[in-house]
Amino acid sequence: MGRKSFALPYIIWMVGFTVIPLAMIVFYGLTDRTGAFTLSNVAQIMTAEHAQALWLSVGLSVVSTLICLLLAYPLAMILKGISHSQNSLVVFIFILPMWMNSLLRTMAWQTILSNQGVLNAVLGFFGLPAVRIINTAGAIVFGMVYDFLPFMVLPIYNVLIKIGQDKVDAARDLGANGMQTFFRVIFPMSMPGVVSGITMVFVPSMTTFVISNLLGGGKVLLIGNVIEQAFTSGSNWRLGSGLSLVLMVFIFISMAVLAKYDPEGSNVI
Amino acid sequence: MKNAMKKIYLILMLFYLYAPILVLIVLSFNEARSRVVWGGFSLKWYADLFSNETVMSALRTTLIIAFVSAFVATVLGTLACLGINRMKKAPRTVVMGMNNIPMMNADIVTGISLMLCFMAFGVTLSMQTVLLAHITFNVPYVILSVMPKLKQMEGSTYEAALDLGASPVYAFFKVVMPDLMPGILSGFLMAFTMSLDDFVITHFTTGAGVNTLSTLVYSEVRRGIKPTLYALSTLMFVSVLVLLILINVRPQKKRDVIE
Amino acid sequence: MERTLIDLRDISKKFGDTVVLDELNLTVRENEFVTLLGPSGCGKTTTLRIIGGFVQPTTGQVIFDGKDITKLPPNKRALNTVFQKYALFTHMNIAENIAFGLTIKGKSKDYIQDKIRYALKLVNLDGYESRSVDSLSGGQQQRVAIARAIVNEPKVLLLDEPLGALDLKLRQDMQYELIRMKKELGITFIYVTHDQEEALTMSDTIVVMNQGYIQQMGTPEQIYNEPENAFVADFIGESNIVDGIMLEDRLVEILGVKFPCVDEGFGTNRPVDVVIRPEDIRLSETEPGLLEGEVSHLIFKGVHYEMEVMAGGHEWLVHSTKCFPVGTKVSLNVKPFDIQIMNKPESEDEMAVEVDG
Numbered sequence: 001m002g003r004k005s006f007a008l009p010y011i012i013w014m015v016g017f018t019v020i021p022l023a024m025i026v027f028y029g030l031t032d033r034t035g036a037f038t039l040s041n042v043a044q045i046m047t048a049e050h051a052q053a054l055w056l057s058v059g060l061s062v063v064s065t066l067i068c069l070l071l072a073y074p075l076a077m078i079l080k081g082i083s084h085s086q087n088s089l090v091v092f093i094f095i096l097p098m099w100m101n102s103l104l105r106t107m108a109w110q111t112i113l114s115n116q117g118v119l120n121a122v123l124g125f126f127g128l129p130a131v132r133i134i135n136t137a138g139a140i141v142f143g144m145v146y147d148f149l150p151f152m153v154l155p156i157y158n159v160l161i162k163i164g165q166d167k168v169d170a171a172r173d174l175g176a177n178g179m180q181t182f183f184r185v186i187f188p189m190s191m192p193g194v195v196s197g198i199t200m201v202f203v204p205s206m207t208t209f210v211i212s213n214l215l216g217g218g219k220v221l222l223i224g225n226v227i228e229q230a231f232t233s234g235s236n237w238r239l240g241s242g243l244s245l246v247l248m249v250f251i252f253i254s255m256a257v258l259a260k261y262d263p264e265g266s267n268v269i
Numbered sequence: 270m271k272n273a274m275k276k277i278y279l280i281l282m283l284f285y286l287y288a289p290i291l292v293l294i295v296l297s298f299n300e301a302r303s304r305v306v307w308g309g310f311s312l313k314w315y316a317d318l319f320s321n322e323t324v325m326s327a328l329r330t331t332l333i334i335a336f337v338s339a340f341v342a343t344v345l346g347t348l349a350c351l352g353i354n355r356m357k358k359a360p361r362t363v364v365m366g367m368n369n370i371p372m373m374n375a376d377i378v379t380g381i382s383l384m385l386c387f388m389a390f391g392v393t394l395s396m397q398t399v400l401l402a403h404i405t406f407n408v409p410y411v412i413l414s415v416m417p418k419l420k421q422m423e424g425s426t427y428e429a430a431l432d433l434g435a436s437p438v439y440a441f442f443k444v445v446m447p448d449l450m451p452g453i454l455s456g457f458l459m460a461f462t463m464s465l466d467d468f469v470i471t472h473f474t475t476g477a478g479v480n481t482l483s484t485l486v487y488s489e490v491r492r493g494i495k496p497t498l499y500a501l502s503t504l505m506f507v508s509v510l511v512l513l514i515l516i517n518v519r520p521q522k523k524r525d526v527i528e
Numbered sequence: 529m530e531r532t533l534i535d536l537r538d539i540s541k542k543f544g545d546t547v548v549l550d551e552l553n554l555t556v557r558e559n560e561f562v563t564l565l566g567p568s569g570c571g572k573t574t575t576l577r578i579i580g581g582f583v584q585p586t587t588g589q590v591i592f593d594g595k596d597i598t599k600l601p602p603n604k605r606a607l608n609t610v611f612q613k614y615a616l617f618t619h620m621n622i623a624e625n626i627a628f629g630l631t632i633k634g635k636s637k638d639y640i641q642d643k644i645r646y647a648l649k650l651v652n653l654d655g656y657e658s659r660s661v662d663s664l665s666g667g668q669q670q671r672v673a674i675a676r677a678i679v680n681e682p683k684v685l686l687l688d689e690p691l692g693a694l695d696l697k698l699r700q701d702m703q704y705e706l707i708r709m710k711k712e713l714g715i716t717f718i719y720v721t722h723d724q725e726e727a728l729t730m731s732d733t734i735v736v737m738n739q740g741y742i743q744q745m746g747t748p749e750q751i752y753n754e755p756e757n758a759f760v761a762d763f764i765g766e767s768n769i770v771d772g773i774m775l776e777d778r779l780v781e782i783l784g785v786k787f788p789c790v791d792e793g794f795g796t797n798r799p800v801d802v803v804i805r806p807e808d809i810r811l812s813e814t815e816p817g818l819l820e821g822e823v824s825h826l827i828f829k830g831v832h833y834e835m836e837v838m839a840g841g842h843e844w845l846v847h848s849t850k851c852f853p854v855g856t857k858v859s860l861n862v863k864p865f866d867i868q869i870m871n872k873p874e875s876e877d878e879m880a881v882e883v884d885g
Contacts, residue, residue, distance in 0.1 A: 013408070
């Protein structure tokens, strides 16, 4: 059924469009205009402005990843309860929004969160004080959680539905109450999904420049914004590549952790 | 009590997921151009949509890229699955690891790496470069959809077909393909959706004057987005919703009849 | 006679409109090995899950050690289960699996260590403490599942088709192991299986179930030698079941021939089912018999020959150590003691019973 050589076109494709391009970043990031080796592009991360952007990115993405996890886990448990076999329904719920352009959906949050927006209208209706959230870090976290929540729910859900009822029965049978069953059996067994979810949320949050642009009103600068500007407005490819290399260190750590828990990425979608 | 709480939580989360979509749908009927002021009900943005060449051209580009990239990715990915399935553990792990890179990697890194590569080799950024980039990040989704189906499938059905006198090609198309079809189809849909929704990678790999819906939206953000785009998004969303409901309702009925 | 430990009273269970158990009554005594035996869908697993607390009966009571535990959740019950597919926790090693119940109960480290060692020794897996679940074979996983259950010192061990996934040789070995463990532990076993041989080998009491009813309850000998109805006769071992008429006490007419038997109290001229085990039919080429016939099929089965004999318009299944080639004219003889008379089933329900064992 098939031959090894069937994979050849794709292997060539990956070399041409994944491996070589990544090598290009490494090349540009580690050379100066004359093509000589230098660490100065990478070292640019140490400047106050860049370092601040990096740590802000790390901070905001850690917060949004945690919020995603806290929101997604109960949701995945509930979804498991209502649809044992109807995997398609759950995927349907989370994939469907993607058919409405993600930039527009993020923009819509501007409408909801802005000072005269829907949220404050609702708060005002109940006599509550208005919140000023738009163009702050809070709004960016809000956008990250919104955009990447599905990437936390789906892997956790996919792992949870594979945990057989007999494991739960066995834990109960051995004297565990509901909480003990959850913390000693269900949660540890769902770890591969949790790790997948964390990676799938952390990496895009850490590297976004769109969400900060749209919901931060240009006032909040993340490392993604710095890199994007280096390539578009600044046309400083070597700086952009150097900073990307720093970013890639974080990404590779995430991928390594994920590879340990879920070697074939089978829980991701 | 517990069930009621679950229901409330589920509804709240669904509301959270779909609230911006609701807002966009409402705004598409807004007479005023503002995103915060309601100027009365109007269909003028829908009327404007079909005469707006910029939007229509971006829609065409988006759909062509999504379809072609999903199609090529599906062929490439399905073939790759058949090959990878035959590999020994070590090369298989390497290939699967490489396969995961575009999916796990940050879009911004994938985008700029491809851009640098195209520029370095003297390729002018255009719709074709976007297409190449989209194929690259789409194949992993196809592989992740097809691979589990391939593993589930018993090798013995293929061998049984050969035993009964089928040629390998005939056995493949009559026995293996039908089993893989659900995986291939969902892989294709996944790839199509991902391509449709992508902004970042397109942003870095597209050439001057080539706009997809995403890049069009992004370029209009500063100037204020024309609600025409809301109207288009609403139409796309609703048509996909209707389509998916039709697809999901039909097998349900069939199952009822069997039972 | 030991005292009653478990008492199921009028247990019924419905899933939607489907009745799985219908007013079932069953008592289990202390230190008894009870087997619930029946085809799939007969309600045996549901009965076990009701005792375990995983399923709530629609009506009826579960009495355990004199107390009503019908509403008690599984974690509060003094019994443990060995699950069909072992249900080991794959994120823990063997020792952690076995320690699970004891850790929950807050036992001391030393106590738990001793228990693990003892349990692993009992199931012949000394030294497997730090192995991962995935590195064990099916049979070994089964042993760990048993060890994990028994360290909690349950009064009753529930076993849900625990040997179903093992191959024949291993299954037979494990049957003896289970009997040994039960003797060593001195606790009650309630065992669910669809395998009649397994039931006959291990049990003190067999409960034959079908379609939510108990068909017969008794020792393996009683169930085998004196099946109460055609279902039990057919499900347990192989048998010839023929229509007969009970002419009077100790005389039954089968296919127009009068057979002396030992059963009494069926009245006169009453239609009955007659069961004759294939090994109880004696064939002879020379002696006269009750029926005359001709061998139509012959298969060598190892321990014996299996033959089909056409006689009196009925195809008789016969097991014999002597070989009679196809076409041999033979006579059939049955001792009165080996003829088992049963009442005809009364309801349509029981008539419709199909045997898939």
